[in-house]
Amino acid sequence: MRGSEPVNDHAATTPDPGRRSSAAAFARYVEPEVPVLYRVALTMAGQPADAEDLVQDTLVRAYRAIDRFDGAHPRAWLLTILRNTHRNRARTRIPALLHDDEDPAGRLDRGGDTRSAEDIVVDAQFEAVVADALAALPTMHRTVVQLVDVDGLTYAEAALALGIPRGTVMSRLHRARARIRTRLVAAGLVPHRSRP
Known part of the structure; x- marks a missing residue:
């Protein structure tokens, strides 16, 4: 039996090929x-x-x-x-688009920021309007905006993640973007689209 010991030792130290693959x-x-x-x-x-x-x-x-x-x-x-x-x-939570520890005003206080005071105020207003517009969206629209516009997923990937058709993702995203744009126009932060 002594001749089989090295084989057993070798088998114990050699990884299983299936596990390696x-x-x-x-x-x-x-x-x-x-x-x-x-x-x-x-x-x-x-x-x-x-x-x-x-x-x-x-x-x-x-x-x-x-x-x-x-x-x-x-x-x-x-x-x-x-x-x-x-x-x-079985966890169904509303996505947190602005976390509690993120204060839009706090993010403006950056060392070495070379923007003008006016730019800082406009950026803060823009950010606040977008945050409010996102919060006002229905959950199904807000989730699609988060996945596509924030996380950078394609329509197909977002559809797969949510278990809905790609066309539904596109439709919800279009509606959500339109609502956000409407709020930005109303706040005077983006121009009205002129139609020829």
Whole structure:
């Protein structure tokens, strides 16, 4: 039996080839998408800690299923897992577009800011009007604005994250942008569109 000991020692130190291929697939398809997953999760969960938990649960599920993933469209696959994980957790919160610790006036006090006082005031007004307009939007419109305009997802990615058709995303985004623009025009911060 002494001759079998080195084989057993070698087997104990050699990683399972299946585990290596799973880890390689995870590194290739999943890890590059983690920042996108976090941004979408933050929109869904509303709080950084909840978003981190949601992404962590999503990554665990993705790792368990990576052997069944065909390698096509990893972002879509992961967003589907994220959406399903979020639904399973039964958390429905309104996305926080301005967090409690972010004061628009506080963000204006930056060292070395070379803008004029007028520019600073106009920027603050613009930011305040946009924040108010976003807060006044229905949740379904506000969420689409957050995913597309703030987080930078494509229409298709936002549709996948929300489980709705791409056309619905486009329609909601159009309506939301129009309402925001109406508020900005009313505040005199953007010009009226002139129609020929």
